[in-house]
Amino acid sequence: MSGFDWFILAITLLAIVLYGSWKTRKNKNLESYLKGNNSENWATIGLSIMATQASAITFLSTPGQAYESGMGFIQFYFGLPLAMVLISIFFLPIYYRLKVYTAYQYLEERFDVRVRAFTAFLFLVSRGLAAGITIYAPAIILSTLLGWNLQLTCVIIGVLVIVYTVSGGSRAVSLTQKWQMAIIMGGMFAAFYYIVQAIPESISFNTGVDIAGQLGKMKIIDLDPDPRNRYTLWSGLIGGLFLFLSYFGTDQSQVQRYLGGKSLKASRMGLMFNGLLKIPMQFFILFVGVMLFVAYQFNKPPIIFNAATTQIELQSHPNLVNIEQRYNQNFEAKKAILEGWNGDENIQIDALRNLQAKQDLLRKQYKTAVAKLDNTYESKDSDYIFLTFVITYLPHGLIGLLLAVIFSAAMSSTAGELNALASTTTIDFYKKFFSKSDDESKDLKVSKLLTVGWGILAISIALTAGLFENLIQLVNILGSLFYGTILGVFLLAFFFKKVNGQSALIGAIIGQVLVLALHTLTVVGFLELSYLLYNIIGSIIVILSGLILQETSRKTTT
Amino acid sequence: MEKEKDGTNWKAWYWGLMLFLAIQIMLYLYITNTFSA
Numbered sequence: 001m002s003g004f005d006w007f008i009l010a011i012t013l014l015a016i017v018l019y020g021s022w023k024t025r026k027n028k029n030l031e032s033y034l035k036g037n038n039s040e041n042w043a044t045i046g047l048s049i050m051a052t053q054a055s056a057i058t059f060l061s062t063p064g065q066a067y068e069s070g071m072g073f074i075q076f077y078f079g080l081p082l083a084m085v086l087i088s089i090f091f092l093p094i095y096y097r098l099k100v101y102t103a104y105q106y107l108e109e110r111f112d113v114r115v116r117a118f119t120a121f122l123f124l125v126s127r128g129l130a131a132g133i134t135i136y137a138p139a140i141i142l143s144t145l146l147g148w149n150l151q152l153t154c155v156i157i158g159v160l161v162i163v164y165t166v167s168g169g170s171r172a173v174s175l176t177q178k179w180q181m182a183i184i185m186g187g188m189f190a191a192f193y194y195i196v197q198a199i200p201e202s203i204s205f206n207t208g209v210d211i212a213g214q215l216g217k218m219k220i221i222d223l224d225p226d227p228r229n230r231y232t233l234w235s236g237l238i239g240g241l242f243l244f245l246s247y248f249g250t251d252q253s254q255v256q257r258y259l260g261g262k263s264l265k266a267s268r269m270g271l272m273f274n275g276l277l278k279i280p281m282q283f284f285i286l287f288v289g290v291m292l293f294v295a296y297q298f299n300k301p302p303i304i305f306n307a308a309t310t311q312i313e314l315q316s317h318p319n320l321v322n323i324e325q326r327y328n329q330n331f332e333a334k335k336a337i338l339e340g341w342n343g344d345e346n347i348q349i350d351a352l353r354n355l356q357a358k359q360d361l362l363r364k365q366y367k368t369a370v371a372k373l374d375n376t377y378e379s380k381d382s383d384y385i386f387l388t389f390v391i392t393y394l395p396h397g398l399i400g401l402l403l404a405v406i407f408s409a410a411m412s413s414t415a416g417e418l419n420a421l422a423s424t425t426t427i428d429f430y431k432k433f434f435s436k437s438d439d440e441s442k443d444l445k446v447s448k449l450l451t452v453g454w455g456i457l458a459i460s461i462a463l464t465a466g467l468f469e470n471l472i473q474l475v476n477i478l479g480s481l482f483y484g485t486i487l488g489v490f491l492l493a494f495f496f497k498k499v500n501g502q503s504a505l506i507g508a509i510i511g512q513v514l515v516l517a518l519h520t521l522t523v524v525g526f527l528e529l530s531y532l533l534y535n536i537i538g539s540i541i542v543i544l545s546g547l548i549l550q551e552t553s554r555k556t557t558t
Numbered sequence: 559m560e561k562e563k564d565g566t567n568w569k570a571w572y573w574g575l576m577l578f579l580a581i582q583i584m585l586y587l588y589i590t591n592t593f594s595a
Binding site for chain 2: 081082209213214218221276279280
């Protein structure tokens with residue numbers, strides 16, 4: 001990294017923090033701090049929703065995933081537009097009518113305070129842990145590839161977010177997210193341009209896509225009905241619908257984004273904006289990864305992308321050197337075939353596929369051999385692929401911009417999370433159980449202090465996350481473990497008017513316990529369940545338990 | 559929060575969004591069949 005890269009990175013991050021703090025310096029009360037005085041237009045809401053969802057790991061992992069497995073991951077998002085429509089029709093008008101600060105306030109209106117507190121608590125647990133990982137996940141990759149200090153990287157991301165989130169609240173989060181999205185997309189388009197430039201001139205764009213297709217990277221739709229297959233059209237439409245319904249409809253980090261709208265119309269339009277653009281955006285990010293795969297057919301990729309994560313001297317082990325030599329010979333043979341590619345059927349397609357399969361096998365053998373020598377080595381290296389290309393092939397200045405993209409994405413997601421965690425703690429716990437006064441300035445101070453507190457907790461989790469490998473894995477699926485229950489409670493509230501608070505609460509506890517039990521059985525290998533199914537199963541158990549309990553209690557009383 | 563009059567035809571938006579999703583899925587099916595071996 002050159003001085004120019006550091007300059008671009010520092011200026012971009014400083015500008016975001018100063019802009020967010022300056023534009024929102026006049027926050028006087030809780031309403032303006034938590035809901036931004038309901039002043040956001042639809043475009044800000046739409047971009048803010050997208051920025052909250054897209055964390056840094058989205059931009060680091062997604063191209064790597066397409067590089068390894070192709071475009072099939074796009075199907076995961078097919079349920080999102082359906083969820084946007086349902087939230088717009090059923091959830092949003094109720095939140096607006098009741099003028100709530102958090103989604104969980106509605107549950108007290110509909111059921112009772114216990115159901116509200118229980119669901120708010122589930123949200124705080126899952127989102128509180130996730131906020132730490134939102135910081136840690138990109139920091140570990142940046143620190144490994146660039147030799148930065150991991151702890152310092154985590155602290156810098158966390159402190160920058162705390163500064164403008166504490167000073168400007170919800171509005172600062174939304175306004176900065178708008179510009180962060182612009183930086184992110186600008187950076188990704190620039191990266192895409194340089195990836196295409198890395199492909200030889202003799203290979204046209206269409207030929208590049210054709211090569212990717214012949215090597216299995218352009219299979220976007222999978223119609224396989226097998227539920228064990230994680231990404232198919234069906235799992236995307238059904239599993240994705242439940243996941244996104246719970247995430248966008250009941251997770252406060254998203255609900256807070258659209259409750260800041262200046263009108264119901266603006267909030268609805270923001271959701272439509274997300275429904276229209278999310279799939280094309282994910283398609284583009286995946287396609288960046290596919291073209292990266294094509295570029296690496298002509299520019300030799302390292303045998304592993306995360307060599308810096310291992311402490312051993314790779315070149316001093318004859319076995320590793322031998323595998324790498326065969327990998328290099330294989331690459332040259334494949335490149336020679338591809339340079340003669342003219343798009344017709346005469347090309348040696350079978351030979352090409354065999355060489356690609358051999359390349360994948362040699363990579364796997366090398367990783368296994370490294371893992372035998374170093375038991376701390378993590379063989380999954382796809383998260384490092386995109387950033388490796390960026391720091392190897394992009395010109396100075398743009399490297400700084402791409403690093404600003406990663407920081408922006410980490411900061412935008414973390415800001416949304418801290419803002420939502422502080423709001424839920426303030427409204428659903430502090431104001432509900434500990435403070436009945438109407439002292440606005442005191443409430444505002446408490447809310448700011450809680451934002452700092454959650455920020456410090458997130459940094460602390462990020463600083464210790466490396467010690468708990470399994471915790472990271474758990475946090476990655478944590479959302480799905482709790483979302484099903486939370487969505488089930490909301491669906492009971494919206495669509496089953498006869499169910500009361502007692503039945504809903506017990507139903508929610510039953511649902512949560514059963515989902516955790518199913519997850520435990522999956523972890524020990526007794527079951528084979530995709531985490532997407534937890535949302536559907538959790539919701540259905542909560543609804544059925546709630547209905548049965550209600551019916552039983554009605555019969556008992558009559 | 560503004561109490562603005564909302565004359566938006568939301569039904570058209572919702573059906574439009576569903577149509578856009580269907581078109582995208584068909585396009586992706588076409589790409590899958592055209593480029594995949």
